[in-house]
Amino acid sequence: MGAKVELRDVDRVYGDVQALSPTNQVLEPGTFTTLVGPSGCGKSTLLDIIAGLNKGNGGQVLIDGSPSTGPRRETGVIFQEAAVLPWRTVLDNTAFALETQKVPVRKRREIAREVLQRVGLSDFVNHYPHQLSGGMRQRVAIARVLSTDPDLILADEPFGALDEQTRVVLGLELLKVVRQGGATVLFVTHSIQEAALLSDRVLVMGARPGKILLDLHVDLPPDRDPTMVGSPVATALVEQIWTVLKSEAQRAMVEQGPRS
Amino acid sequence: MSLSTAVTPRTQAGRSRGVLASIGWILILPAVILIGWAITAATVDSLVFPGPLQSLARLGEDLSEPGFRQSIVSTVTLLLAGWSLAVIVGTLVGFALGLSNFWSAVFETPLFALYSIPKVTLYPVFLLFLGIGDASRLTFAFFHGVFPIALLVMAATRSMDKNFLKLADVLVLPWYTRLRLILIPALLPSIVTAVRIAFGLTLLGLILAEMFSAQSGLGRELVSNVANVRVDHIAGQVVFIAILAVIPGFALRWGEKRITRRYGS
Ligand SMILES: Nc1ncnc2c1ncn2[C@@H]1O[C@H](COP(=O)(O)OP(=O)(O)OP(=O)(O)O)[C@@H](O)[C@H]1O
Ligand SMILES: [Mg+2]
Numbered sequence: 001m002g003a004k005v006e007l008r009d010v011d012r013v014y015g016d017v018q019a020l021s022p023t024n025q026v027l028e029p030g031t032f033t034t035l036v037g038p039s040g041c042g043k044s045t046l047l048d049i050i051a052g053l054n055k056g057n058g059g060q061v062l063i064d065g066s067p068s069t070g071p072r073r074e075t076g077v078i079f080q081e082a083a084v085l086p087w088r089t090v091l092d093n094t095a096f097a098l099e100t101q102k103v104p105v106r107k108r109r110e111i112a113r114e115v116l117q118r119v120g121l122s123d124f125v126n127h128y129p130h131q132l133s134g135g136m137r138q139r140v141a142i143a144r145v146l147s148t149d150p151d152l153i154l155a156d157e158p159f160g161a162l163d164e165q166t167r168v169v170l171g172l173e174l175l176k177v178v179r180q181g182g183a184t185v186l187f188v189t190h191s192i193q194e195a196a197l198l199s200d201r202v203l204v205m206g207a208r209p210g211k212i213l214l215d216l217h218v219d220l221p222p223d224r225d226p227t228m229v230g231s232p233v234a235t236a237l238v239e240q241i242w243t244v245l246k247s248e249a250q251r252a253m254v255e256q257g258p259r260s
Numbered sequence: 261m262s263l264s265t266a267v268t269p270r271t272q273a274g275r276s277r278g279v280l281a282s283i284g285w286i287l288i289l290p291a292v293i294l295i296g297w298a299i300t301a302a303t304v305d306s307l308v309f310p311g312p313l314q315s316l317a318r319l320g321e322d323l324s325e326p327g328f329r330q331s332i333v334s335t336v337t338l339l340l341a342g343w344s345l346a347v348i349v350g351t352l353v354g355f356a357l358g359l360s361n362f363w364s365a366v367f368e369t370p371l372f373a374l375y376s377i378p379k380v381t382l383y384p385v386f387l388l389f390l391g392i393g394d395a396s397r398l399t400f401a402f403f404h405g406v407f408p409i410a411l412l413v414m415a416a417t418r419s420m421d422k423n424f425l426k427l428a429d430v431l432v433l434p435w436y437t438r439l440r441l442i443l444i445p446a447l448l449p450s451i452v453t454a455v456r457i458a459f460g461l462t463l464l465g466l467i468l469a470e471m472f473s474a475q476s477g478l479g480r481e482l483v484s485n486v487a488n489v490r491v492d493h494i495a496g497q498v499v500f501i502a503i504l505a506v507i508p509g510f511a512l513r514w515g516e517k518r519i520t521r522r523y524g525s
Binding site for chain 2: 076
């Protein structure tokens, strides 16, 4: 079952930059939430605080009611660049997290094979990362995250380096597999379409100070397919997000104007 | 690195044929040198330019002398000791400095400066502090090998993919697991390169030190032959030292290639 994440007044300041204003949010168990916003608005900062990688300055992160003190094993994190180890095969990369949790070889390989099948990499178990495409490497990283059956998945622009079609395909694959496991997901992306297509809920963030401006429910059926990008619900949502981000971008330009 | 080598398993026969072929190629250059040497010696026909056969005969004589054998043992022992010390200290220091941006920035320039000064000029200082003997030879040899190792390992540690470290963080790995499963494999290709480069430099430092001051050792044998103008002995011993340097050099290069293929990205 998914974890419940509660943010209570978490914030982060770097020097005199308010990267994240005090934020209060609740991510309900098993929901898929995306976070969109302009570059530098504090998305990674927020995600890293939830992951326990960044301490934040104040406030509290509660996961299933208990305060977070650092990274936890039940949280799966997917980075922008697939963090796969070049000296390990696809199978052993996938089994890596289980290996560090001392799961016996046969058991962890069995689990790894099973998740590799779910992400469509069954034919590549004995390949090395350099023999794969960027999208396939990212799927290996996703498989490793799924192998430990996390209750919370945090993904920071995991498909940012990929082309449009691959993003959509992989995003929907990810959605499908996390629905099976029931994990709570927070997914950071630059792409507004991606946000509308994949999630139950979209948080729109603005910059300086990093702040969540809009909290939108996505009224699409739980099983998604690529054609839904063109549906009236998605189009209206994309338009609504754009309006906010556009004025946000204009405001940022006005603010930065005198300096440059 | 090619795809086909990793994907298609090669047959045992094919592999050993490949090894034989590469040994064959390796032998071409020494053969050319030997023939060139023989021809030049025959043309010059002078006492101070011995041919390969004569030199090898002298080397044979030397090898039958207990004193010379003692020198070989002494040089090889000190070489292995100095080299191992350089590898251990250089790797640890380079790694520790590389982990911190601050300390690697602080030490990088001084280390480079020390690395690039001709260390022979410092030898008198070594003699002054350590005296004539094994201690100063060993230290001087170590001194030659340790800097390149520290610099290479430091650079490799600094430029390591930060995602590997982040991965270790999110998986909540204890430090020894982090070391064993992430840091060491990630740094292994650079470490073996450093080990190979340090081998040649340590040997250089050792022979140099022996030439200046030692009771035994191959460098010392060379110098005493110079004093007696025994050119044929010198040539034979130079061949011996070259073999001593080249064979481990090739073995290390081979190991390095394998490790890079396995662990490199
Ligand atoms: N380690 C740091 N030191 C100083 N400032 C930082 C640091 N990390 C982030 N910042 C600042 O905090 C703000 C938010 O950064 P963050 O990385 O969270 O943005 P982001 O929304 O993830 O951007 P992007 O979409 O480009 O990844 C930025 O203004 C950035 O300059
Ligand atoms: Mg970011």
